Structure formats: C-alpha cells, structure tokens
Amino acid sequence: MTFDRAGYDKYAYEPFAVTVDLAVLTVRDGALQVLLVERGQEPYAGHWALPGGFVEPHESAETAARRELAEETGLADVTGLHLEQLRTYSEPGRDPRMRVVSVAFTALLPHAPEPQAGTDAAQASWLPYDSAGPLAFDHDRILADAHERVGAKLEYTCLATAFCPPEFTLGELQRVYETVWGTTLDRPNFRRKVLATPGFVDPVPGGARLTGGRGKPAAVYRAGPATALHPPLLRPSREGRPA
Amino acid sequence: MTFDRAGYDKYAYEPFAVTVDLAVLTVRDGALQVLLVERGQEPYAGHWALPGGFVEPHESAETAARRELAEETGLADVTGLHLEQLRTYSEPGRDPRMRVVSVAFTALLPHAPEPQAGTDAAQASWLPYDSAGPLAFDHDRILADAHERVGAKLEYTCLATAFCPPEFTLGELQRVYETVWGTTLDRPNFRRKVLATPGFVDPVPGGARLTGGRGKPAAVYRAGPATALHPPLLRPSREGRPA
C-alpha cells in the first residue's frame, strides 16, 4: 500500500464526481426520438438534458446506467435491452460547478413507453432528435456522438433489431435504417441483403401480419442469433465518413 | 445528470480516483508489441502493467493521456500521433485499494524508441503482444480490447499508416495489417485495394527504396489525406466477428 499514497492525498481534497449520461434512442412515429429530462435546478434550469446521475460507490458505470435508465423510464425490464458505452467526457469546465467526469452510454428501445419524471427532473419525455434543441452541459455533443455511433453500428452489426419489437416485418426493420440514417433505401435490395445474412432475422413460422392498413400482409420475423453483418449494409452515397 | 447539492455532499467523502491507462502499440521486428511498465510497489509489484496515471484537476483525460505518454516514452513529439479513447473501466474492485475509474486510450507508434522508466515504475519496455503475460489489475482485458479495436479500425480507416514511418513501402504497410490481424494477405490484391483508395497513400515523387536486402526495390509512399476506407479492407475468412 506504499503505492502513490501522495497521489491519494493529493486528489482526495479535489475529488472527481463520476456520473453516467444516457442517450436513449427510439424510433417513434417514423422519427428518431431521444429520451430527455427537463432540469429543475440551476445551472441550465428549464433546459432539456440527457438523463443520468451519479455512479454510486458499490456499482460500475454500466450498473449505474442501467439503474438510472430504469428509474427514468419506469421500465421494469432493463436487463435484456441494448446498452453500450459510448465514451467518457472529461473536459474541465463541462460542469460549471465542479469537476465531473461522465461516462456516456447509448441505449436503444423498441416500443418506447411514456416516461415518468424522476425525482430530480421537472419532467421527462421523448423528443424528436431533430428538434432536441440546445441541451444542457455538453449533452448536444454526447447526443450527436451517440447518433453517429448508432448509425455506424447499423452498418456492420445486427443492432437494428434492438429498435424493433420482438416480432417485426422487414418493412419495420427498413424504416429503422431509414430513420436513423435519414435516407431512403430500395426495398427489394434491402430485403435481399437482410435475408442473405444468415442469423440476422428468423421467420416466424405461422406468421403473416396484417399491417392494420394498406398493402399486402408482410411476413413476420424475429431477431436472429447473429450479431455481426457480413458483408456490411453500408449507408448509400457517401464518399468519406468520419473515422 | 440532474444532481443536486445533496449529491455533492453524499459523494464528496467517497471520491472516485480518475486515471488513464494507455495501450501503446507498435509493430517491431515483425511482431505486434506493447509498451509496458514493471510495477515497483504493491499491489502487483513485479508485474507488468499498462502505463498510466492520475488525471490532474486541470486537465481532461485526453490531455492526461498525452502527458503520461510523453512521460513514459520520453517522446518529445506526442502532439501529432494517433491517440484514441478506448473505453472506461469502472468495475468496483478493479483496484484493490480504492475506487478507481480508468479511462483507457490506445496509441499507435511507428518507430518505437526504447522507453525510459518513469518515476513510478521499476522499468519500462516494449514487449511482444503475444507474450505479454498476465498483467496487473484488469489490464489484460484493456489490452485485448485495444487489440480488437485497432484490428477493427484497420478495416475501415486509414489507421494503418500510423504504424508506419513517414515514408514507407506497400510491403511495410501490408506487414502492419498482417501483424495486427495475425493473418497473411495476398500481395497483389492488397496492393490493388490500397492504390484504388484515393488519398490512402501518396507516392513519393523521386523515391524507390532499396530495402537493404533482397528483392526488387519498392516504391515509397506517404500517408495520404484520407481517413476512411471506401470500400473497407476486410479481414479474410471470418464468418462472424464480435460487435
């Protein structure tokens, strides 16, 4: 225990607060939406912010993120859903009050229940990604990073099914891609690619969903066991993309 | 991140130490090597560990990582080299003494000068990735994560040039891919792909390097302005890869 005792003391009186921030995305009403809370206190009182909170002494950042997600959304089942560490934001001054290092996570939800405001927030709500105005702190950047990450992961992983309910049609899956990427895709080609990737989606034996409305009934699929896409499903018409 | 004053007080007396850990990789002697330091104190005295250290109050994790890298390697020029945030490790108990949250970074070096041991370490040295035995703390996992990340980024970015000196041959570049991936690549096909990607490498006008030994002299290239690879240069013979 001789190791770095000086370091311990040095930083003991200038501690870092460690928090998690959550960029929770869903596809609702054909639009990419993000879970936001309205801040009740200064700074940024009245501004929207990403949900999040302190990491408690006994838990990892992942555990804290999952706990906060359950608290903020009122979801009972947060064990199975997709939660991924995005990156850590540690710029001095990102919180005007004290030194806060925040580990950001991205979560994807399929059906998107209406959230109830937690204890710390004036209200919580889903807001469209595009009209999620200036957020508190550096949350605009975190949200943009999350969007970019999710968009990139759709290309080479089976992540898109995390936006879908347990059973879905290829049209719904395609709308996920189109919504996150902000593009339109050719339906037959999308279909060909998805079905050509073994383990991406599995057909539900007896199922053909009446979409409730127009069009021919679509076959129903479930998420398959695969996690990676080979070959990838690339976004159209881009020459260079960020590294 | 909707904390209030109560949160401040609650965690002020149980602070988190925030550190950075560095997975510094290079290609030397045809092998992937990693920069390690031998710990001088308990715990894990005598074990190898990734270099790293505390984030100071005034600096971001990125700044701290760059500073630690300069200190550990004795490199004067750490401004231009590739440094990327890997992820943050926050499991309780990952350091037996206290609660330490560590932001891990990956750095890639081309020529690999011999490091000099810093103040905290008994010695510092390059070790082959494969024989980097059990490391201190959870550094084995961090190192494996870094390897996987770098391998994946070679596929769709121009990152490989970060392993090469300012001027290099296509053979050297190919050896980077083969070393990191642990595979062999077809030379003409590799050549075709690299040269077909505009901005990946630029030919040096007058240059043809005598490799000092066998074989026909190779043309010399510099890293080009591109950062992304379109289409990607995929690892051979893999059905599914981790997400």
Added chain:
DNA sequence: CTGTTTATAGTCGTGATGACCATTAACAGG
C-alpha cells in the same frame, strides 16, 4: 371495380474481390 399501398420476386450490368500467374529487379552464394 379501380386506384393506391405495401410486400415479394425477379433481372441485368457494373464493379469489387479472391485466387491465381507472369515478369522484373535486386541480392546471395557458389
């Protein structure tokens, strides 16, 4: 019954890719 909407099933040309083969230019060693 007609138009609209969506799902599904193809076709076709282009281009990327993997598996090869051939040639060139250096050196090593007899």
Added chain:
DNA sequence: CCTGTTAATGGTCATCACGACTATAAACAG
C-alpha cells in the same frame, strides 16, 4: 558469371455483391 531466392509489380479471370429497375401479388379505400 551464373543461378536460385526474394520481393515488387503487373495482369487475368471467374465469382459475387450491389444498385437500379421492372413486375406481380395481396391487402384496403373510395
């Protein structure tokens, strides 16, 4: 000097993935 080895470079060829496109089927709206 000649020959074998090594590495760089240039090329072929069949296969396959992909984008663009057309066609058909099955539902509903009016």
